[in-house]
Amino acid sequence: MGSVTADNNGPEGVDRRDLIKRSAALGLISVPTMSFLSACASGGGGDSSAKDNEGTASKSNPFGVKKGSKLDVVIFKGGYGDDYAKQWEASFQKKWGVTSTHTGTQEITGKLQPRFNAGNPPDIVDDSGAQQIKVDVLNKNGQLLDLAEVLDAPSVDDPSKKVRDTVIPGTLDPGTFEGKVVALNYIYTVWGLWYSGKLFAEKGWEEPKTWADFLAICKDAKSQGIGGLAHQGKYPYYINVAIMDLIAKTGGLDAMKAIDNLDPKAFVGSEAAQAGVEAIYEVVEKGYLMPGTNGLTHTESQTRWNQYKAVFITSGSWLENEQLKTTPEDFDMKFLPMPVLPDSKLPFEAIRAGAGEPFIIPSKAKNLAGAKEFMRMMLSKEWSTSFAKAANSLTILQDGVDPSVKLRPGTQSTVEASKAAGDNTFRYMYVDWYSEMGAALEAASNELMAKRIQPKEWLKRAQAAVDKQAKDPASKKNRRD
Incomplete structure (x- = not known):
């Protein structure tokens, strides 16, 4: 963006x-x-x-x-x-x-x-x-x-x-x-998660390839007074990087294309979508979010992450240059593909690009x-x-x-x-094709991260956004095979 x-x-x-x-x-x-x-x-x-x-x-x-x-x-x-x-x-x-x-x-x-x-x-x-x-x-x-x-x-x-x-x-x-x-x-x-190589070395953590390993690091971090995951709360586009990556990696390219093609079961009725949003919500429920992250701008959250107040943050590969002024010299910034849920159709190495x-x-x-x-x-x-x-x-x-x-x-x-x-590699097109739908998905994620709605309601709102977009005659001109 x-x-x-x-x-x-x-x-x-x-x-x-x-x-x-x-x-x-x-x-x-x-x-x-x-x-x-x-x-x-x-x-x-x-x-x-x-x-x-x-x-x-x-x-x-x-x-x-x-x-x-x-x-x-x-x-x-x-x-x-x-x-x-x-x-x-x-x-x-x-x-x-x-x-x-x-x-x-x-x-x-x-x-x-x-x-x-x-x-x-x-x-x-x-x-x-x-x-x-x-x-x-x-x-x-x-x-x-x-x-x-x-x-x-x-x-x-x-x-x-x-x-x-x-x-x-x-x-x-x-x-x-x-x-x-x-x-x-x-x-x-490229889009995904980011972490500090220095912090990982100090804590003895290894790069998590599964969602279970990711949650284990978040749990350990919380016990030491460190947030597990930071996100740019005022701009829920960023947390949707995590949600949508999990959906694509869990359900494969078909799950991604179902969303871009405005499928009537893109979200409601999609096991991959349900698994992805529930995985993110588990981070919220277990208190692994960096305190206050829901109310911060992207640079505010990213700066606190640079101060080791959180282990992971979601972003695209502009992050390093964006944070040049606030990143410690020895921070050792690292990119991480989204860790996978059980039975994911795409491997850990798969990335949105x-x-x-x-x-x-x-x-x-x-x-x-x-x-x-x-x-x-x-x-x-x-x-x-x-x-x-x-x-x-x-x-x-x-x-x-x-x-x-x-x-x-x-x-x-x-x-x-x-x-x-x-x-x-994979890449969603709805962000470019359907800005109104994208905004609706972000609004739902904002409510989810604040615990004002549950995953089931998120799926319902996301599907409603898809169905609304599908009624626009112009939408029929965009399709992925």
């Missing part, structure tokens, strides 16, 4: 060529929120003023970038910061003579919804974080450019290849709606030529490596980062986990 409201990032190392070929990596995801863009739709192609920013197209300038034009860039300033984008903009100006207006913010909806409504959006947007304007809503309102022209353009590094042929397979899927790619999810992310941090080009952008070229250059090795150095995370570009760039401990562990997972 990008991460969530505030910050997100992670690091690197290892032979990146082998790493990316194996689809090992990390990144960020956009986080569903309770608010949605309720605005007037304004479809169609670019604004007529975009014509004023068009130069002459050529082989080396496929979109006709006009020297002296201006580019309006808005970046979610979360865990990845926005320094990487400033470096990109400086590079873009040097090459094309195009100056940029740069806005780094966490308030994407607050700053941009009025502009979209007025038909005066920026040229390119990193649309992420808790205040993200939902991509599915923007798309439904006809406010996003079909990125086919960018993806079918020649690669900056190898003009004999199309841009779309240079990205890790499957990474365009989250931004694809009704067969059109309208968002470029730029960062390759895929592309996050959606970049969009509004259909009414004033400098469409500049925006399209900017996105094309994002998928160059130069800009991909620049991002890795500044934000400590990998991009969706294959062989996209100089192998000499070194990874931090947490990011290194995600690399190793990704290699161990191999083909055992």
Whole structure:
């Protein structure tokens, strides 16, 4: 979610060529929120003023970038910061003579919804974080450019290849709606649990591979005055990482696809869903949550975790970079795939992985030529490596980062986990396809973690959210086989 409201990032190392070929990596995801863009739709192609920013197209300038034009860039300033984008903009100006207006913010909806409504959006947007304007809503309102022209353009590094042929397979899927790619999810992310290698060494704990072993560590921690599990209570997207991972690993890909495909038995009637939510609720019932975690923001919970007030926390691989300022030097951050319940169909090594941090080009952008070229250059090795150095995370570009760039401990562990997972990766699509449904699932989880509802009620509310979404005719256009 990008991460969530505030910050997100992670690091690197290892032979990146082998790493990316194996689809090992990390990144960020956009986080569903309770608010949605309720605005007037304004479809169609670019604004007529975009014509004023068009130069002459050529082989080396496929979109006709006009020297002296201006580019309006808005970046979610979360865990990845926005320094990487400033470096990109400086590079873009040097090459094309195009100056940029740069806005780094966490308030994407607050700053941009009025502009979209007025038909005066920026040229390119990193649309992420808790205040993200939902991509599915923007798309439904006809406010996003079909990125086919960018993806079918020649690669900056190898003009004999199309841009779309240079990205890790499957990474365009989250931004694809009704067969059109309208968002470029730029960062390759893994999600799961995290812990301190230093704390584990001090306590003599071993990495838990089963849920029973996980609970045993939580119990031991509680006896020593340490929380077992912290979560970012004000943003229940994070605890849903644990719940939904358990469902997918227990029931296999069929259980995951049932949710994405809005199956009438996605939750109620699903043994995997019941097992997953009951497992999380056991943590709540036994008092293994870090005290106060339900009322904290993501950075507040994560900072207390950095202070050894909890053993585990759920997050995506932006966590390490997001917490650079508060993580002790010897913390030794580690990534952990979700431990498995008995008779799980997917192995412990299986992880949720895929592309996050959606970049969009509004259909009414004033400098469409500049925006399209900017996105094309994002998928160059130069800009991909620049991002890795500044934000400590990998991009969706294959062989996209100089192998000499070194990874931090947490990011290194995600690399190793990704290699161990191999083909055992999975990725939910409902988060991208159905923001309203995602928000309803989060609201139910918020009630569950506060012990205001029981697992049976959670399943009932989750199924109601699925059934409601299934009634939307547009939902029939999205399906996983």
